[in-house]
Amino acid sequence: MGKARTMNCEHFIAGRSVVEPNASYVDNRAPATGEVIGRVALGGVEIVDTAAQSASSAFAAWRDMRPMERGRILVDIGRMIRANALRLAEMEALDTGKLLEQAAGEIETSAQYFEYYGGLANIFYGDVINIGAPYHSYTRREPFGVVATILPWNAPLNQAARAVAPALAVGNTVVAKPSEETPSTLVEVARLAVEQCGLPPGVLNVVLGTGREVGEPLVAHPRVRKVMFTGSVRAGREIGRVAAERIIPLTLELGGKSPNIVFDDADFDAAVTGVVRAFTVNAGQVCIAGSRLLLQSSIRDEFLRRLVPAVEALKYGDQDGAVFGAITTVAQFERVQAFHELAISEGAVRLTGGAAGAEAGRGLFAAPTVYSGVTPDMRIAREEAFAPILTVLTFEEEHQAVAMANDSEFGLGAGVWTRDLSRALRMAAALEAGQVFVNEYMAGGIETPFGGYKNSGYGREKGIEALTHYTQLKCVTIRI
The missing domain is CATH 3.40.309.10 (Aldehyde Dehydrogenase; Chain A, domain 2)
Structure with missing residues (x-):
């Protein structure tokens, strides 16, 4: 994998890296060697607000873009990931301690998520309901707006792609919080998506920090209208309490003892x-x-x-x-x-x-x-x-x-x-x-729905089914 890098990993908001004044950092150590491979920014309430406002500002234009055009951008992101696969795999192997070949496999799957949901972007729509004359009744699938995705450290880019790609495909904008232990690949993909694939600034934002300092304010932010969380049952319960107060939907993918x-x-x-x-x-x-x-x-x-x-x-x-x-x-x-x-x-x-x-x-x-x-x-x-x-x-x-x-x-x-x-x-x-x-x-x-029963969570990721969890259903009935 070559010499380990030593560099800062910063927030990515509105299409650019953001360095906060008087920012604090934590060392990022390679678990396979203990070597310091970089430093990760630790944000707080202010950076969450900046990212949420950015995603909110970008929402209307992204929502109203032709679904086929959104899909083309997502497919391009998948191809870009594949074109940078070795470098991304090396970054992920350093961050997580995975074997390089395993990291490479997960990078490939990440590319497939963007390609798969890019291909589905313009075929996901509502239904016409026959309730008899003189009515015309139909349903619409509409995005929530700003979606927060809070991600674990065990499969960083794979888990991010699994959540971000379907959310974007149906017109949401995203604020993603990777684990502060393994943030590098998502930040890099977000940057490349804007610079090389035409993703509009603000559609995908990445904020860095701990669950307490960044994750909680993100779930509580008034601009966030849907949350996807993967992690522990304990953290899922805490997020659920905040979401219940705000009456916003969750997708929770929690633990297992299969x-x-x-x-x-x-x-x-x-x-x-x-x-x-x-x-x-x-x-x-x-x-x-x-x-x-x-x-x-x-x-x-x-x-x-x-x-x-x-x-x-x-x-x-x-x-x-x-x-x-x-x-x-x-x-x-x-x-x-x-x-x-x-x-x-x-x-x-x-x-x-x-x-x-x-x-x-x-x-x-x-x-x-x-x-x-x-x-x-x-x-x-x-x-x-x-x-x-x-x-x-x-x-x-x-x-x-x-x-x-x-x-x-x-x-x-x-x-x-x-x-x-x-x-x-x-x-x-x-x-x-x-x-x-x-x-x-x-x-x-990637085509098969994934999610849990009982304390393993609720909602589904992967497959066409995931798109239903990133949209809200509207029924329209017209008297003719």
Whole structure:
């Protein structure tokens, strides 16, 4: 990736970088090395107001632009991302501690979001309703106005594109707040979108800072009419309280503790590979990670006999042939260590892995770990670790698997491994999760709706369905 950069990352508002007088900054450290790679501006109420006013001023012209022209600009942004893919991937790998090849894959997906929603911009419209003569009744899908998107650190540009592209496609303007830990790629894409793709200044604004100092004022700002948030349940509740006071709609994509259920008729080779990937991708820092393995008791020993060596064979961190990189933040790394201590204190049996070694000169690397002897009441079976940690539980019959899987405050995803199509369909109907994957965990793409049940949130991203959440419905009825 070459030498790490050392530069400031500033707010991007109304088509230009904005440096506040007497601005404060925080060091941005590469989690894979601990090296300072730049400084990130920390804004507050004033910068939020500037950005919200900018987005509000740009709204009418963007809303009234021909949808086909909006779509062309979004497609151009996708192509621009692809043209700068290597540089953006290097920036993202430095910021997050991901492997370069993983970052490159997420940059490619980010480009696809802009291209996909650019292509949908002029085909999303209302319906004519037949209520009989002498009336003509129809619906219109209209943008909210200024949309705030508050984004996490685990997949910075990917998560931003997933929210920003559909919001812009239907005519909203956006104020985006990336995590202060990983802001670089979104700021750069916003700049390039204006300078190279013709995105009007003010349509996409990026403000930097903490959730307390920037995120909260953004949700509370009177110009903001819709909020999309991805992050923790705790923060989602706080945002929900503010939004409820203001009576503005939310899309919340929160945590998960997703079950991955393996039946005795599963293809073991495929299931082992899928289970390993489901809890280790991006060092487990994925909200939909399959972190609870539910095994039918008759196959428990044989499946674990295959699973444990597969996990032990994984390379990670700075090892040659690594399949995942670092834990992205120091706070999360410390939380991973606490989770291991909790597992042992609760009586879980560690089959492989364990607490990450704090070796001198190494980054924030966490070993893939499997715990057995877990019961459904243990905290490690109920709380999200956001780490490459798998808890193993067992069940006897199908109805028990359903009950155990649904015994959770979360409902983001679920996996089912079986050759029995009837069972697969029954399970898909019975599981309380926003998406169910059968015989391939994390199947799907940008076209498939994504969101949660219960404390995993509400609203949907991805697919055509996302556009309904960035528009409000108006019904017009005319007496002829």
